[in-house]
Amino acid sequence: MALRERINGRDVGDTRPGLGLPGSDEAVARCVEVGRTYGTGDRAVVAVYDATCTVEPADRVAIMGPSGSGKSTLLHILAGLETPTAGQVSWPGLGGHPRDGAHRAGLVFQAPTLVPSLTVLENIELPMLLTDTRSADARERARAALDLLELDGLRNDLPQELSGGQAQRVVIARVLAARPRLILADEPTSQLDRNTAAHVTDVLVQVSDEIGAALVIATHDETIGARLNTVWPVRDGRLNPASSAPLRDGVDS
Numbered sequence: 001m002a003l004r005e006r007i008n009g010r011d012v013g014d015t016r017p018g019l020g021l022p023g024s025d026e027a028v029a030r031c032v033e034v035g036r037t038y039g040t041g042d043r044a045v046v047a048v049y050d051a052t053c054t055v056e057p058a059d060r061v062a063i064m065g066p067s068g069s070g071k072s073t074l075l076h077i078l079a080g081l082e083t084p085t086a087g088q089v090s091w092p093g094l095g096g097h098p099r100d101g102a103h104r105a106g107l108v109f110q111a112p113t114l115v116p117s118l119t120v121l122e123n124i125e126l127p128m129l130l131t132d133t134r135s136a137d138a139r140e141r142a143r144a145a146l147d148l149l150e151l152d153g154l155r156n157d158l159p160q161e162l163s164g165g166q167a168q169r170v171v172i173a174r175v176l177a178a179r180p181r182l183i184l185a186d187e188p189t190s191q192l193d194r195n196t197a198a199h200v201t202d203v204l205v206q207v208s209d210e211i212g213a214a215l216v217i218a219t220h221d222e223t224i225g226a227r228l229n230t231v232w233p234v235r236d237g238r239l240n241p242a243s244s245a246p247l248r249d250g251v252d253s
């Protein structure tokens with residue numbers, strides 16, 4: 001059975017109770033002339049300047065640039081975690097704000113954000129139980145996600161018992177079980193070794209493919225960017241999605 005059927009427990013046609021936008025082909029996120037300035041006067045820092053970009057439902061985007069170039073700030077604006085100080089951001093294909101329960105985007109950060117006192121299975125169930133998913137459904141979806149990510153043997157472990165790569169896969173399983181239409185990841189592999197980083201990135205892409213979510217990853221790592229199909233270069237707070245950098249051939253896995 002296809003992954004999305006296993007996760008959803010039914011055919012993909014009506015997979016989004018509460019969302020009401022099955023199969024929407026509208027952009028999941030859009031920025032128009034967005035800016036973000038921190039501080040004022042002499043101390044003002046322009047983290048993002050005049051960014052216009054669109055994330056379509058099937059996009060696999062790497063926001064790439066050096067440290068301090070504005071990647072995280074732009075990603076956080078797309079996630080609704082930061083409010084722009086100029087321009088507009090909208091999420092037409094989500095039908096609401098990405099921090100709202102029904103329309104929530106899936107977020108993956110540099111350090112895995114697991115509740116230390118809960119088991120792996122309970123961590124995956126938690127966000128579903130905090131919205132309006134029935135507990136039996138939450139358990140079923142959590143188990144299917146664990147199975148898919150080959151984490152079933154760890155389901156009763158506590159986060160402290162996991163390796164960094166395992167913990168990040170649990171976070172991804174939690175995102176998968178919640179079935180978002182938009183997954184945003186901020187340097188999700190920077191604490192992992194090269195091979196584990198490549199594996200975790202591939203898992204993110206696979207999960208996005210299977211549940212039909214758009215994926216945006218902020219990274220400075222070209223080998224991660226090369227695993228996605230679009231690169232948005234950012235330099236000194238300036239984004240130019242139209243001049244996507246060419247992907248390198250023969251990137252090691």
Ligand SMILES: Nc1ncnc2c1ncn2[C@@H]1O[C@H](COP(=O)(O)OP(=O)(O)OP(=O)(O)O)[C@@H](O)[C@H]1O
Pocket residue numbers: 038039045046047065066067068069070071072073074220
């Ligand atoms: N909360 C904040 N207050 C003040 N300045 C900030 C804040 N957040 C980010 N900045 C500044 O905005 C600029 C862009 O930061 P941002 O974290 O978006 O860059 P980045 O490309 O993600 O960097 P890194 O790869 O090091 O995480 C930097 O100059 C940073 O110091």
